[in-house]
Amino acid sequence: MKYKSQKVAYWFFAACMLLLSLQVIYGFIMGFAHMGFDGLHSIIPFNTARATHTNLLVMWLLTGFMGAAYYIIPEEAERELVSVRLAYVQLIALLVVGVTAIIGFHFNWWEGRKFLEIPRPLDYLVVVDVLLFIYLIGATIWKGKRYTTTSMVLFFGLLMTALLYLPGMIPTDSQTMDSFWRWWVVHLWVEGVWELIMGAILSFLLIKQTGVDREVIEKWLYIIVGFTFLSGILGTGHHYYYIGTPKYWLMVGGVFSALEPLAFLAMAIYAIAMAKKGGRSPDNKTALHWTIGCSILSFVGAGFLGFAHTLPQVNMYTHGTLVTAMHGHMAFWGAYAMLVLAIISYSMPIMTGRKLQDTPMNMFAFWTSNIGMVAMTVAFGVAGIAQVYLERKLGLDFLGVQKEIEVHFFGLILAASLFTLGIIAFIWNFIRFGLPSDQR
Ligand code: HEM
Ligand code: HEM
Ligand SMILES: [Fe+2]
Secondary structure: OOOHHHHHHHHHHHHHHHHHHHHHHHHHHHHHHHHOOOOOOOOOOHHHHHHHHHHHHHHHHHHHHHHHHHHHHHHHHOOOOOOHHHHHHHHHHHHHHHHHHHHHHOOOOOOOOOOOOOOHHHHHHHHHHHHHHHHHHHHHHHHOOOOOHHHHHHHHHHHHHHHOOHHHHOOOOOHHHHHHHHHHHHHHHHHHHHHHHHHHHHHHHHHHHHOOOHHHHHHHHHHHHHHHHHHHHHHHHHHOOOOOOOOHHHHHHHHHHHHOHHHHHHHHHHHHHHHHHHOOOOOOHHHHHHHHHHHHHHHHHHHHHHHOOOOHHHHHHHOOOHHHHHHHHHHHHHHHHHHHHHHHHHHHHHHHOOOOOOOHHHHHHHHHHHHHHHHHHHHHHHHHHHHHHHHHHOOOOHHHHHHHHHHHHHHHHHHHHHHHHHHHHHHHHHHHHOOOOOOO
């Protein structure tokens, strides 16, 4: 570790491992409920499990991005973080707010808006916490010796993520307007500013791991930022087809969102090309696997499977079905979960001083979780297509169709078990590394 304060990242990553474990448990609760085994219904009904599962996901990814920033920024700016103590305060506050929200969901204290379920009073606390985070990162860059493209893109992505949380808090009684603003948060995060965070973290990982010149790697960042803004902003229209917004969104949303896969394709080519160009044997093969894997699976999950249902003619049938869940799993996993697991894999040997990165267990974690997630995606896809056919083509009623497709969730549970084995292995490796050390 070049700078002592980088080790703050360890605690953010440890929190990620904990939240990810909880997320998986709630996934199983829903998987079994879909199969007809809903024994926990009176304590954890499906809506509670769903809100908990997805909010835990968003929370551990944001925690992971913050950890990544605390690790990356000192090295890029060439100075220690402005305050390590405040970084710990920020983490603890974030966890307290997050856990309060999750507990609240179990007592029906929530807003009922998919992905933005956190009750309003807690929203304000989230805003304060994130402002503190942005200040710590911003001030470190400002006082640092060096401004790099990587750190600027990372900072801008994080700052925009914070600002874009606000439209979700605009009060309105109109269902249409509520949906309209909700997508500014949900869509413009994952298909806009989070892509900047992704491009920047990939850039850092590739600079460190391939030995290719920074100038070459950072040039790609401009291309990615360009593609993202060109397609992602107006691409929001693919959520405005049928919510009561004007008709022109059918055209605007269809055309621009169809271009969105380009940014993910650029990221995949970028990562693979740089790794090839570098040509040197990496001293952390596991981290390079996660880095390249992230760039490829994000293209498959977000780019390819996103495109599969983005045209209005298709979305009319697939909207809000398990086809969406199919895409949601692979996209979140490929782009953002793998990204966080990549920076964790890269930084752990450096932060702890223990060279345990390339054990067979690490490769097991990588392949098992990824094969498991691909299988889960297939299971959701098959269930989704059956659902679309029975419900939207043949016109059977929603609950009748849910009964018909119960059998597909047996496959989902099997696939999810494989996935979970991989995640357990990953967490096991994380624990084996032990605590961070001050030795450089
Ligand atoms: C990493 C990037 C992405 C992530 C994490 C992601 C994730 C998700 C999630 C979770 C949903 C469900 C949202 C909700 O209903 O509240 C969704 C919906 C959707 N996504 Fe993505 N997505 C990504 C990129 C893309 C891309 C690039 C496209 C198009 C090419 C796309 C097309 C769609 C469409 C059309 C829907 C609406 C589905 C419906 O009508 O039910 N997504 N996405
Ligand atoms: C053991 C593993 C998991 C299982 C069994 C599981 C299962 C499920 C189920 C049954 C749903 C609800 C689908 C519905 O609405 O009917 C769901 C939703 C969701 N899960 Fe998972 N999940 C798992 C892990 C994950 C992981 C690792 C991620 C992200 C990387 C993830 C992301 C999501 C998202 C984004 C949604 C919302 C999808 C949508 O908007 O349609 N899940 N999950
Ligand atoms: Fe979208």
